[in-house]
Amino acid sequence: MLIRTHNSGFDHGNSSEITPQGLYFSRRDLLKWGAAGGSVLASGGAWAQAAKADSLKALSSVKSTVPGALSMETPTSFQDASTYNNYYEFGLDKSDPARYAHTLKTRPWTVRVEGLVNKPKTFDIEELLKLSAQEERIYRLRCVEGWSMVIPWIGYSLSKLLAQVEPQGSAKYVEFVTLADSKTMPGLRSGVLDWPYTEGLRMDEAMHPLSLLAFGMYGKELTPQNGAPLRLVLPWKYGFKSAKSIVTIRVLEKQPGTAWNKAARNEYGFYSNVNPDVPHPRWSQATERRIGEGGLFAKRHKTLLFNGYEAQVGQLYAGMDLRKDY
Helix, strand or coil, X not given: CCCCCCCCCCECCCHHHCCCHHHHCCHHXXXXXXXXXXXXXXXXXXXXXXXXXXXXXXXXXXXXXXXXXXXXXXXXXXXXXXXXXXXXXXXXXXXXXXXXXXXCCCCCXXXXXXXCECCCEEEEHHHHHCCCCCEEEEEEEECCCCEEEEEEEEEEEHHHHHHHHCECCCCCEEEEEECCCCCCCHHHHHCCCCCCCEEEEEXXXXXXXXXXXXXXXXXXXXXXXXXXXXXXXXXXXXXXXXXXXXXXXXXXXXXXCCHHHHHCCCCCCCCCECCCXXXXXXXXXXXEEXXXXXXXXXXXXXXXXXXXXXXXXXXXXXXXXXXXXX
């Protein structure tokens, strides 16, 4: 299909004018979610974990100036964003990560960047935190199951890290390998995926300024269930592309295999761009349900091509058949 670009509906407004940080952590949001029939309250363990938000370390940040980085939509409540998660290393149910991910040890933590680079290096997490100015970005997150959130993330463009290691001219792809620790991750016993979880991007996707290396959310460091201590956030792709708890980054010439593509190639393509015109084999992707807007009975919204970021990223896929390269 041909790619047409238009106004994405995103602006560069000051995030502090959208929702004050204090409201992010309001327990009233959780009560509204529960009253609306949401699933968060189904797990006492998940609620207990979310209630520890005040103990998370605050991260300083500046307003992002990257085009499209600040959605004007109202952010999802912190409680919903931290208790309704996909993180299969900690279980298959949406409440399992909040219940079990407290076992994740995020210090010490290192990330090895290797492969087709001139300067391979192992970075300590504290070094990564100081590598570039931390920015607040408010991104929409769209899950392949048909639900979405709007989350204020803290981090910087992945390109800032890749520039440190100097990818070689033959480099065409970037692979991300995540933690697989059987001592702290009970979900590894499920065998549902080929562990460790891996993901991949084409080099131009990885270098796009919207590709975020995230260290925090809602003004605080990441919770374990949201991918601490660092993860990807790729707002125009389905959520499973945003690898959590990264330990290795490899720069490659050949396209890497990815966890979901290996598990079900006919359901999860390498690109996994949000596209309402390409249905999942078992359900439509034409509409989505916003978490926090009435639970299972919430009004469904029309899914936007590239999750609403077409103006920023559509040119990356010019001339491609988005039904074939899904």
